Amino acid sequence: MIEGMRMDLKKSRYRSFDELYLYCYYVAGTVGLMSVPVMGISPDSRAATETVYKGALALGLANQLTNILRDVGEDARRGRIYLPQDELEAAGLSEADIFNGRVTDEWRSFMSGQITRARAFFRQAEEGATELNQESRWPVWASLLLYRQILDEIEANDYDNFTKRAYVPKTKKLMALPKAYLRSLMPPSSQTQSQRHYSSLT
Numbered sequence: 001m002i003e004g005m006r007m008d009l010k011k012s013r014y015r016s017f018d019e020l021y022l023y024c025y026y027v028a029g030t031v032g033l034m035s036v037p038v039m040g041i042s043p044d045s046r047a048a049t050e051t052v053y054k055g056a057l058a059l060g061l062a063n064q065l066t067n068i069l070r071d072v073g074e075d076a077r078r079g080r081i082y083l084p085q086d087e088l089e090a091a092g093l094s095e096a097d098i099f100n101g102r103v104t105d106e107w108r109s110f111m112s113g114q115i116t117r118a119r120a121f122f123r124q125a126e127e128g129a130t131e132l133n134q135e136s137r138w139p140v141w142a143s144l145l146l147y148r149q150i151l152d153e154i155e156a157n158d159y160d161n162f163t164k165r166a167y168v169p170k171t172k173k174l175m176a177l178p179k180a181y182l183r184s185l186m187p188p189s190s191q192t193q194s195q196r197h198y199s200s201l202t
């Protein structure tokens with residue numbers, strides 16, 4: 001985590017998603033991983049421990065990527081671009097496009113790809129969240145559902161994350177709480193991965 005903070009002091013560009021992944025891993029993935037032994041895995045869980053840690057890491061990454069996508073304009077005004085340069089280039093976008101902050105079709109399509117990737121990490125996080133101790137499941141589900149909604153708001157703003165800050169309205173936030181509560185009641189998986197694999201074959 002400290003390494004991530006150091007990285008942020010030295011670096012203001014990321015050549016590829018691999019480089020960005022490493023940064024997100026350091027500053028947020030590690031927080032997720034450290035939370036697992038604090039929150040604890042449900043005694044009823046039959047899932048592989050790896051599934052829980054992978055989920056926790058994924059939630060850290062998903063949150064950080066979402067944060068980055070929400071703050072593109074704000075970061076650019078401080079001279080920083082936390083987006084993979086090779087992917088920007090492939091989408092026909094330059095740094096100047098980001099500093100000028102024009103929402104073009106190229107930008108919309110680039111952003112839509114970035115949002116899809118962040119959602120894939122949220123999906124992976126869901127698998128881990130179900131396996132946590134009962135007491136931790138509601139807050140974790142709430143944070144997952146609330147943060148993931150920021151991505152919906154970026155879409156609702158027609159991908160203008162230069163001049164608009166994607167913001168989840170209070171009513172939507174409140175509505176997420178009972179949804180999170182219901183999800184938190186979902187019991188942990190009662191089968192191990194190999195049992196699941198076996199029963200899918202029979």
Ligand SMILES: CC(C)=CCC/C(C)=C/CC/C(C)=C/CC/C(C)=C/COP(=O)(O)OP(=O)(O)O
Binds near residue numbers: 067125
């Ligand atoms: C899912 C399972 C199995 C466990 C849960 C594991 C957890 C708690 C994961 C979440 C980890 C986490 C809180 C990562 C940090 C996320 C993040 C983007 C923080 C934003 O920090 P700032 O950059 O300070 O935010 P602002 O830009 O809003 O100030």
